[in-house]
Amino acid sequence: MxxxxxxxxxxxxxxxxxxxxxxxxxxxxxxxxxxxxxxxxxxxxxxxxxxxxIMHIESLSKISDGAKEVVVGAGVRQASLEKWSGLSTKLPLLAVTMPWIGHVQTRSRGTVCGSVAHADPSAELPLSLLALDGSVTVRSKKNIRKIKAADFFIGMMATDLGDQEMIESVSFPVAITGAGYAFKEIARRHGDFAIVGCAAIVSKDATRLAISGVDDHPRVFSLPKIDTDQFDDALNDIAWDLNARSDTHASARYRRELVRRLGKQTLLEAYKCQN
CATH class of the missing domain: 3.30.43.10 (Uridine Diphospho-n-acetylenolpyruvylglucosamine Reductase, domain 2)
Structure with a gap:
């Protein structure tokens, strides 16, 4: 057509x-x-x-490396961020996540902010932005506002972006010293959208687990200070808190079970990665 x-x-x-x-x-x-x-x-x-x-606007094609956050312009392609020299040190979660996003060919064309704007509930970049407690800067003719990722994603491919607003950039907080980062997903084939995706951040002060593919938008959970042998109970509560859905790819029951199993694997890997 x-x-x-x-x-x-x-x-x-x-x-x-x-x-x-x-x-x-x-x-x-x-x-x-x-x-x-x-x-x-x-x-x-x-x-x-x-x-x-907007791909001919030079100011939108930059990755700005700040002391507290990395700002990625709306014209930055996913492949450019994947090849950025500071990725593994400044954004280790994205360093392990980027190879799972689509394929080499799609990453060479697709933009970071475009994936965030599309807000697919199974997509890896919205999940990572939410896990890191990042933000989205949006611009209109009359105003500029910065929206926390937790407030930006509001439903199935739905965001807090107004009709006269466009994404100018997304901001990812830089890595916490000593923290561990991990990402895992299950998909029918590598490059497909995830049936369930998990991103974990474990530091001395907090443990965060973000989950995609289950609810109508990615969700993030803060876990209390618990021993690793208590993960099963915590993940079971999370699995039932999510509004799991059934579709042609997987049943709601299967997605909840993946949250329990994949979530635990991701958390344990993040614990092991702590410096």
């Missing part, structure tokens, strides 16, 4: 993009890597009147 006709705009600045979006509102869509949007256009699941291509 072919998409419906639309006007194509290629702004040269973030301000110009925001102005176009302000005028078009809900009739516009932002185009970055296009790995999700282009198939939706071809299948006519998305029918924008205006397509705003």
């Amino acid at each position: 072919k998409p419906f006709s639309f006007d194509y705009c290629r702004p040269e600045s973030i301000e110009e993009a925001a102005n176009i979006l302000f005028e078009a509102g809900s009739e516009a869509r932002i185009l970055a890597g296009g790995q999700s949007l282009v198939p939706m256009l071809n299948m006519r699941l998305a029918k924008p009147a205006v397509l705003i291509d």
Whole structure:
């Protein structure tokens, strides 16, 4: 199939993009890597009147390495972040997660912020952003706001992004000294969206476990200070707290069991990775 006709705009600045979006509102869509949007256009699941291509805005193609967080612009491709020299030291969770995202070919085109904006409940980047307690900076013509990941993802492929807002960047907090990070997922094939994905962060002050693929958006849980032999009870409570769903890939019961088993493996690996 072919998409419906639309006007194509290629702004040269973030301000110009925001102005176009302000005028078009809900009739516009932002185009970055296009790995999700282009198939939706071809299948006519998305029918924008205006397509705003932001991949020629130089300011959005940068990875900014700060003392407390790493800021990834909306034009940064997943492959660029995967190859970034500071990834393993500054963002160890993403270093072990990135190879699981799609395939080499899709990572070479898809953007980090595009995956966050698409908000698939099984996707790895929204899960990692939530696990790390990161944030999303969104811009409109009149305003800029920074939204915590826990408030940004609100439902099945639904976010707190307004019709006249676009993602400018996402911010990942840098690694905590001495903390352990781990990621695991189960999918039908490598590169497919996960049936269940788990990301764990274990430090001397806190233990966090984020889970994707079970509820209608990724969820994160803070575990109390417990011994590793108490994980089973804690994970059983988490499994029942999630609104598990059945589909053609797996039953709700199977997903809950994966939370128990995969969650435990991920937590134990994070414990072992502590420095």
